[in-house]
Amino acid sequence: MRLDKFLKVSRLIKRRTLAKEVADQGRISINGNQAKASSDVKPGDELTVRFGQKLVTVQINELKDTMKKEEAANMYTVLKEEKLGE
Template sequence: MRLDRFLSVAKIFKSRSLAALAIDSSMVFIDSLIAKAAREVRPGQIIEIDTPRFYKKIEVILLPGGNISKKEASSLYKLLEERFKD
């Protein structure tokens, strides 16, 4: 699954276009490397999102087959670290 799609399905970003914007602005890293929107995500990878509003570090647990509910979205990843910025 593409990184931008995963971030929107997992409800990290409200939409795929917002996820792609953050990725294109070099705010998203996979395994400590700057990511591209089309990069394929695999279980076990560490994704870091460092925006002006928040920082999140997550581990991908599983990939969905399609769209899922908000309740199920948090089961796709394990939250390793989260900070909100002023």
């Protein structure tokens, strides 16, 4: 599954266009490597996303094309959240 689609379906980022912009700005890495919006993700991958002053690391549990809002958080596990530049 494409990275931008995963971010949208899992609701880590609400819109796919926004997910693409964040990836194009170099604010996402997969398993430590810089990621593009078109990068493939698979279960077990570790994503690190920078949201403003916050760095969030999640592990992908499952991939589905559609997901109910209540179940979207089951697609990933948050490993750590850290604040930047305090």
